[in-house]
Amino acid sequence: MAADRPSAGHVYPPTEIYEVSRAKIREFAEAIGAGSPAHVDPAAAEELGHAEVIAPATFPFLVVHRVSSRILNGPEWGLADASPVHTAQRIRPSRPVRAGDRLAVTLHVESVRRLAGRDVVQMRGEVRTEDGEHVVDTFMTFTAGGPDERKTG
């Protein structure tokens, strides 16, 4: 890992906007076998109290991963050759992601540790609409380098 890597408390400011489409929600829901009509049918979503079709709970990771993988694999962290492995994930929504949402990700470095010769990086992806409404926090742990004892996907 690069010697001058960012430490806990570092914040990467909000990214470009990611606009959520009905088609992307449908594609994602189908890929995980999510059968709820609220992912594809606005009327079914409305029955559950949502103004638009809603995404599955893990969908926001897709939006955050676009940002976090670029940063972790970039020169600042230098983890590309250390094969960062995703070892833990937490998702804490304020509300579900809806079609039409225009989302920006602020990435927070929560902690950086050395554990058994490996780098353990915890980040929080804070997802808000472009108007500032909080949608979800995703907490990700990545482990990189050291003895190759990868366990995960």
Next chain:
Amino acid sequence: MAARIDYDTVSVGTELPPLTVPVTRSGLVRYAGAAGDFNPLHFSDRSAQQAGFPAAIAHGMLTMALAGQLVTEWSGDPASLCDFSVRFTKPVPVPDDGVGARLGLRGTVTEKLEGRRVRVALEVLCEGVKVLGSAQAVVQLN
């Protein structure tokens, strides 16, 4: 859509209807495209074997998504997951043999919380091995 679960009908120890979900190589490719995660560990046996796995492995986030499905199919509302966390502790190898892997998913209510919410402990097994650690969800019920 499944009927939405009423908080008052649930107790500590209530078991969610279990699911068995096949995961195939084409399913991994499909998830990779949908999620925009093109790490070759998840479709290339060559890459996976270089990393010490017997075959391409499932995306951790796909396994997490399936565990989420277990919960929301029970609760009846895909927006009912309020706090959902897992550790990815073991790989899920998905051989390119037309069969793939088979995941067994189970969940048990472990705590009744304020605001008509419950905590559910989740277990995902692949060939009898637990592949997620500390997997749990706080779920909003009716």
